[in-house]
Amino acid sequence: MRQRGPHHLLSMADLDRDGIEQLLNLTESFAEVGERPIPKVPALRGKTVAWLFYEDSTRTRLSFETAAKRLSADTMNFSVSSSSVNKGESLRDTIETISAMGIDGIVVRHSAAGVPQQVTQWTEASVINAGDGWHQHPTQCLLDLFTARTHFGDLEGRRITIVGDIRHSRVARSNALGFATMGAKVTLVAPPSLLPSSLEGWPVAVCHNLDEALEDTDICYLLRMQLERQKQAVVPSLREFHNEYGLTVARADRLRSDALIMHPGPMNRGVEIAGEVAERPQAVIGEQVANGVSVRMAVLFLLLGSGLDVVDNNRIAA
Amino acid sequence: MSADDVSRAVRRMAHEILERNHGADQVMVVGMQTGGVALAQAIAEAIENIEGTGVPVGTLDATMHRDDFGLRPVVPEAVTDIPVDPSGRVVVIVDDVLFTGRTVRAAMDAIHSYGRPQAIQLAVMVDRGHRELPIRPDYVGKNLPTRIDEIVDVNDEGVDLGEMA
Amino acid sequence: MSDVVLKNATIVDGSGSRQGDVAIRDGVIHEVGEKLGGGDTVDLDGLVLMPGLVDLHTHLREPGDEEAETIETGSRAAALGGYTAVVAMPNTNPTIDSAAVVEQVRRCSSRALCDVVPSAAITVGRNGELLAPMAELVRAGVRIFTDDGRGVQDPRLMRTAFEYAAGLAHLAGGTAGSASGVVLAQHCEVDELAGHGVMHEGEWSSRLGLPGQPAEAEELMIHRDLALAGLTGGRLHIQHVSTAGGVEMIRTAKAAGIAVTAEVTPHHLVLDHSHCAGFDPVFKVHPPLRTAADVAALRAGLQDQTIDAIATDHAPHTQQAKECSFLDAAPGMLGLETALAVVLTELDLDLSTVVRVMSINPARIAGLDHRHGGPIAAGRPANLTVVDPNVSWTVQGSTLASRSSNTAFEGRVLRGGVIHTLCDGEFVVRDGEATR
Numbered sequence: 001m002r003q004r005g006p007h008h009l010l011s012m013a014d015l016d017r018d019g020i021e022q023l024l025n026l027t028e029s030f031a032e033v034g035e036r037p038i039p040k041v042p043a044l045r046g047k048t049v050a051w052l053f054y055e056d057s058t059r060t061r062l063s064f065e066t067a068a069k070r071l072s073a074d075t076m077n078f079s080v081s082s083s084s085v086n087k088g089e090s091l092r093d094t095i096e097t098i099s100a101m102g103i104d105g106i107v108v109r110h111s112a113a114g115v116p117q118q119v120t121q122w123t124e125a126s127v128i129n130a131g132d133g134w135h136q137h138p139t140q141c142l143l144d145l146f147t148a149r150t151h152f153g154d155l156e157g158r159r160i161t162i163v164g165d166i167r168h169s170r171v172a173r174s175n176a177l178g179f180a181t182m183g184a185k186v187t188l189v190a191p192p193s194l195l196p197s198s199l200e201g202w203p204v205a206v207c208h209n210l211d212e213a214l215e216d217t218d219i220c221y222l223l224r225m226q227l228e229r230q231k232q233a234v235v236p237s238l239r240e241f242h243n244e245y246g247l248t249v250a251r252a253d254r255l256r257s258d259a260l261i262m263h264p265g266p267m268n269r270g271v272e273i274a275g276e277v278a279e280r281p282q283a284v285i286g287e288q289v290a291n292g293v294s295v296r297m298a299v300l301f302l303l304l305g306s307g308l309d310v311v312d313n314n315r316i317a318a
Numbered sequence: 319m320s321a322d323d324v325s326r327a328v329r330r331m332a333h334e335i336l337e338r339n340h341g342a343d344q345v346m347v348v349g350m351q352t353g354g355v356a357l358a359q360a361i362a363e364a365i366e367n368i369e370g371t372g373v374p375v376g377t378l379d380a381t382m383h384r385d386d387f388g389l390r391p392v393v394p395e396a397v398t399d400i401p402v403d404p405s406g407r408v409v410v411i412v413d414d415v416l417f418t419g420r421t422v423r424a425a426m427d428a429i430h431s432y433g434r435p436q437a438i439q440l441a442v443m444v445d446r447g448h449r450e451l452p453i454r455p456d457y458v459g460k461n462l463p464t465r466i467d468e469i470v471d472v473n474d475e476g477v478d479l480g481e482m483a
Numbered sequence: 484m485s486d487v488v489l490k491n492a493t494i495v496d497g498s499g500s501r502q503g504d505v506a507i508r509d510g511v512i513h514e515v516g517e518k519l520g521g522g523d524t525v526d527l528d529g530l531v532l533m534p535g536l537v538d539l540h541t542h543l544r545e546p547g548d549e550e551a552e553t554i555e556t557g558s559r560a561a562a563l564g565g566y567t568a569v570v571a572m573p574n575t576n577p578t579i580d581s582a583a584v585v586e587q588v589r590r591c592s593s594r595a596l597c598d599v600v601p602s603a604a605i606t607v608g609r610n611g612e613l614l615a616p617m618a619e620l621v622r623a624g625v626r627i628f629t630d631d632g633r634g635v636q637d638p639r640l641m642r643t644a645f646e647y648a649a650g651l652a653h654l655a656g657g658t659a660g661s662a663s664g665v666v667l668a669q670h671c672e673v674d675e676l677a678g679h680g681v682m683h684e685g686e687w688s689s690r691l692g693l694p695g696q697p698a699e700a701e702e703l704m705i706h707r708d709l710a711l712a713g714l715t716g717g718r719l720h721i722q723h724v725s726t727a728g729g730v731e732m733i734r735t736a737k738a739a740g741i742a743v744t745a746e747v748t749p750h751h752l753v754l755d756h757s758h759c760a761g762f763d764p765v766f767k768v769h770p771p772l773r774t775a776a777d778v779a780a781l782r783a784g785l786q787d788q789t790i791d792a793i794a795t796d797h798a799p800h801t802q803q804a805k806e807c808s809f810l811d812a813a814p815g816m817l818g819l820e821t822a823l824a825v826v827l828t829e830l831d832l833d834l835s836t837v838v839r840v841m842s843i844n845p846a847r848i849a850g851l852d853h854r855h856g857g858p859i860a861a862g863r864p865a866n867l868t869v870v871d872p873n874v875s876w877t878v879q880g881s882t883l884a885s886r887s888s889n890t891a892f893e894g895r896v897l898r899g900g901v902i903h904t905l906c907d908g909e910f911v912v913r914d915g916e917a918t919r
Contacts, residue, residue: 022393029394033382037403038431041382092806112808113692114762133810134692173692196689197697307391 030297044073067296141174156183164223327459332364351396353414380424405433414472419453492527510907535567535866537845540794547576552799558595567866568598582623629668645717671704727780746794764812799887827899865908
């Protein structure tokens with residue numbers, strides 16, 4: 001029996017192109033499982049996965065939960081309510097307590113960047129990042145890659161335009177990295193007040209003019225605009241944001257007919273996307289959600305069941 | 319076995335399947351990924367030649383139902399395609415070589431997640447012995463006694479017996 | 484007869500380097516010469532004898548957070564690091580903003596292994612609203628005022644503080660603007676611009692998705708305070724300068740005759756923001772670790788004496804306060820026990836420069852030059868440090884004397900170790916061990 005340490009999925013930087021390909025291929029197998037009358041396989045029977053969600057996210061948690069159950073893993077939910085865990089509580093105590101119960105995987109969501117990586121030092125379990133602050137959301141990126149691949153096949157040379165609040169977006173950080181790794185051309189579109197202060201080392205182009213960026217794009221990827229940002233005065237008003245950086249009906253009409261409209265959800269209709277545009281066939285937001293379960297099955301299986309070394313946690317952190 | 323031996327065995331097994339099940343009405347053939355897929359196709363064609371009607375052919379990758387996770391790297395590699403609901407049908411699982419029986423056990427589990435067949439039967443080109451589970455084939459191309467460390471290779475040219483590297 | 488004779492030492496002080504023996508009697512250097520004898524004779528062959536180090540910036544946490552550090556453990560760490568005096572920052576609980584709390588700190592310092600010199604807050608409770616009773620505090624012996632942990636945000640209040648402090652020089656035994664007067668030390672950081680930044684804003688904060696604070700948050704306040712010092716003639720000390728722009732402004736101000744001094748920490752001279760890449764909160768510190776270009780500018784500033792002193796900003800934190808997310812973790816890192824070795828290992832400074840920036844200048848800035856940082860000469864208090872510049876050791880937070888273990892240099896092999904530390908002629912560290 002081969003011995004190895006636990007493997008983690010913390011960032012899209014953990015995966016090279018081959019690793020992503022392998023994961024997406026595996027996702028197809030699991031998508032098939034999801035279509036069976038009894039969509040359940042015993043691949044992770046006897047494994048226990050714990051949810052550690054410091055930040056509310058019913059959608060992501062349910063997606064992971066469905067994935068784990070389809071793989072026959074046991075799951076437990078460590079509810080981190082504001083009453084039981086104070087801000088600034090020692091993470092280590094929490095992690096060591098959960099680990100002492102004998103678990104194989106921890107799926108972590110936290111409002112602070114880096115927590116999943118910190119967690120790895122206090123547990124023998126595999127750690128999966130389900131979103132950490134503004135840092136990374138690798139399973140979202142993988143489901144987006146899978147969705148795009150379903151439509152386009154190879155992503156080499158495809159153009160993806162990521163629009164909106166890049167600065168505060170873990171989805172943008174993961175997708176910029178993930179799509180670029182797969183050979184796609186990534187363009188970020190945002191007002192500079194919503195871009196990171198430095199893009200050094202990012203494999204992206206930047207544009208402040210959405211109309212220009214959308215010409216000839218294959219994917220228009222819209223980020224969720226946190227409504228409270230308006231109060232922080234990073235944009236003058238949501239109305240102005242919608243006019244300048246939202247996917248309006250007029251802009252959607254000018255998209256190529258085979259271009260996809262993607263969004264990680266939940267959408268703010270009328271802010272980053274016009275309500276009507278979200279209903280168009282080009283908008284594959286529902287597909288993204290469905291693919292989320294398959295991708296998370298693949299990730300859980302790869303880390304906990306396959307015995308394969310696909311992720312490399314020693315690649316340069318980003 | 320030569321290639322001719324193999325096709326003769328395929329025709330014989332097709333006859334046996336039809337005889338045993340009183341025709342092809344309820345039969346569906348499922349080839350195990352990857353070694354059983356071509357053989358399943360061949361058996362289905364033989365059935366069609368004999369009966370004049372086709373039978374549904376599926377493919378199955380039973381990796382997710384294996385019992386050796388953690389013992390070695392395991393990853394599903396091929397397509398599973400069960401084209402019709404197996405409920406009420408006779409599902410003939412087809413594989414090239416029957417060895418320990420563990421893959422067949424996994425396949426039976428997998429089939430059940432698609433429905434409840436009336437019966438599951440097993441057709442293999444080579445039965446090389448060394449069973450580890452109480453599983454026995456219904457249709458056999460050839461019984462081939464082997465040592466446990468030998469390799470049986472079924473390909474277009476027939477069946478070869480080799481030494482493990 | 485002498486109590487202690489230190490023999491065959493390489494003596495390094497403000498007047499250069501020489502070989503000799505030092506005889507100590509009643510806590511005072513009795514004689515410096517050759518072939519001195521009598522009393523407790525200690526051979527310092529191959530070792531360097533220097534005036535005891537002085538730290539302008541130490542958080543001792545007592546009163547209020549004795550889980551992290553006490554005056555006793557912090558002063559032991561200081562003595563082991565070669566320090567004979569440390570300036571205790573006032574961000575304790577309660578804040579050192581009245582003579583009563585100064586007294587409390589002094590009482591707690593009775594068992595300290597070095598001089599513990601309380602500084603006091605500029606504003607009551609460090610709230611940035613009302614001036615602390617500065618005259619009362621100066622009468623109680625305070626010479627350095629600071630709201631360290633944050634800067635005084637209100638420029639009008641800061642101006643008033645400068646003006647008011649200038650009038651207190653006579654109580655401090657000096658004149659306005661002189662080195663022996665009252666010093667306002669500023670943690671330069673404009674809160675509104677720094678936002679909730681937990682690291683330097685730039686390449687790494689962008690990549691890591693951590694909120695950053697720009698260098699300009701520091702530079703704006705340095706600019707403002709230099710202007711206010713010029714306006715009022717007040718005496719300004721810039722704490723832990725961390726930016727290239729800050730160094731340049733101080734350089735210009737000094738050339739223009741502004742009464743400003745500045746300190747830099749060992750960590751800002753050695754580490755940069757890329758160390759935050761692993762999200763280890765031990766590297767969370769305010770001001771944050773900056774860019775490699777800033778590190779180079781700080782080193783240049785130290786070389787050309789724009790920056791006067793190296794100060795540790797020794798900031799102990801419990802494991803609890805550090806074993807949480809980078810956002811939630813308390814900022815700050817240990818410094819006292821590693822500062823000298825980090826400087827000797829990582830910086831290309833000769834020993835007399837080290838003595839200048841770690842003993843002579845900080846003693847002068849803190850108004851302690853009558854007891855510390857002076858020449859090693861007859862009649863001076865015997866506050867001395869003996870260093871082996873060639874010994875190597877590996878930093879291990881858990882074995883440090885500090886009650887906390889949050890060192891950013893964990894696992895590093897450093898060159899240069901403190902062998903003996905003497906306070907008023909008494910060995911507080913002997914052969915590398917604290918004597919109490």
